[in-house]
Amino acid sequence: MNILILGSGGREHAFAWKIAQSPFCDELFVAPGNAGTADLATNLPVSYNDFEAVADTVLKNKIDLVIIGPEEPLVGGIVDFFRQRSDLNHVRLIGPDKAGAQLEGSKDFSKNFMQKYGIPTAASRTFTSETLEEGLSYLESHALPIVLKADGLAAGKGVIIAETLADAQEAMRDMLVGGKFGEAGNKVVVEQFLRGVELSVFVLSDGENYKILPEAKDYKRIGENDTGLNTGGMGAVSPVIFADSNFLRKVEEKVVKPTLAGLKSEGIKYVGFIFIGLMNVKSEPYVIEYNVRMGDPETEVVLPRIQSDLVTLLAATAKGTLQDVEMKISPQVAVTTVVVSGGYPDVYEKGKVIAEHRLDDVVVFHAGTTFNNNTEVVTNGGRVLAMTGIANSLENAVHKSQRAAHTVQFEGKYYRHDIGLDLIRYKD
Ligand code: AMP
Ligand code: GLY
Secondary structure (H helix, E strand, O other), rough: OEEEEEOHHHHHHHHHHOOOOOOOOOOOOOOEEEOOHHHOOOOOOOOOHHHHHHHHHHHHHOOOOOEEEEEHHHHHHHHHHHHHHHHHHOOEEEOOOOOHHHHHHHHHHHHHHHOOOOOOOOOOOEHHHHHHHHHHHHHOOOOOOOOOOOOOOOOOOOEEEOOOOOHHHHHHHHHOOHHHHHOHHOOEEEEOOOOOEEEEEEEEHHHOOOEOOOOOOOOOEEEEEEEEEEOOOOOEOOOOOOOOHHHHHHHHHHHHHHHHHHHHHHHOOOOOEEEEEEEEEOOOEEEEEEOOOOOOOHHHHHHHHHHHHHHHHHHHHHHHHHHHHOEEEEOEEEEEEEEOOOOOOOOOOOOEEEEEEOOOOOOOEEEEEEEEEOEEEEOOEEEEEEEEEEEEEEEHHHHHHHHHHHHHHOOOOOOOOOHHHHHOOOOO
């Protein structure tokens, strides 16, 4: 089978790494890919938001299966585009259609969906510019802190946690009147603040059947002890100690099953990954958000724990026969530390030569990397490399991951030294 992965981050390198191990993968392509995927696959200089160009590439390279890594093309309707073209009908796609992608593409949609199907989530209300005055006065009676979310895709920046009423009202005006986040902020979801510990659960759905993948915890803030600006993710750990089997059973019964049943009731045949961001509030799961793809850097700890052949799982997903395939999960612990460019998530420089990026004892996933004119590997983004350590204990996995993050060198590198330490110390 010829396989194409769309995307260029650590997530896509992790997919390429796992798929390249499969005897069922003939030729592997990544578009556009990075310096890491170039080791395992053929990188193609195609933008994943240019559906015509993706279609041409798929036909030219006789691709059978496409894995859509990021949310943007899914929310933009790449699956619907393929379905409408008779010459592309045979191509199997891992990712939902536009209707299914609303779970991530519109917070208002996903909140209504959860309310309709009784899925536990923070209480919320949605406001638009027409209901601004009502919204501002609603905030006055809301308990602090107040969570405000831009409805649409805002590159991970659309969530504001306001500690004061004045901040909340300003944030609401910024979005509804000031045009902050553009169209994505035309609707604002105001939400109750949940106190608990966060983790994510990943589901692979073929539209009828599902498999629950290993859970993970990520570290979103740039600074140690979860301080400073939000980022795409500075590290991740799987498994998560506070997600015991009792809690995960509740997630399956109260969240996963009603989510998939709800999608079916809405007439959505959901084929692909669902990433469920959860808050564990006193051992009860609440959904913070859905994403319609895998997480980054969560994929860099989830896929290394899947022992089964990924191509078999994905082919069954596309065919609707997931119930016939077994998925084996390793009991080992995986920890990834993301090494970033100095200045990220604000401005940072690119083009720094990366030394010592081939390391023993860890799996090095490339994110923002490329080649310079001398074919040296150089930095090409904020998040540069994800160092995944795998071991029998959390302590050893952390140690391997951190040692690799320490060893790799490029000008201005930065990483968090505390990935996983909260879990080592965790007590109920
Ligand atoms: P999101 O972009 O939806 O992942 O939200 C970013 C972060 O905001 C989440 O990872 C949580 O840490 C936090 N967050 C979002 N919604 C809530 C909520 N209702 N209560 C507490 N924290 C929240
Ligand atoms: N690491 C969070 C995400 O992929 O959305």
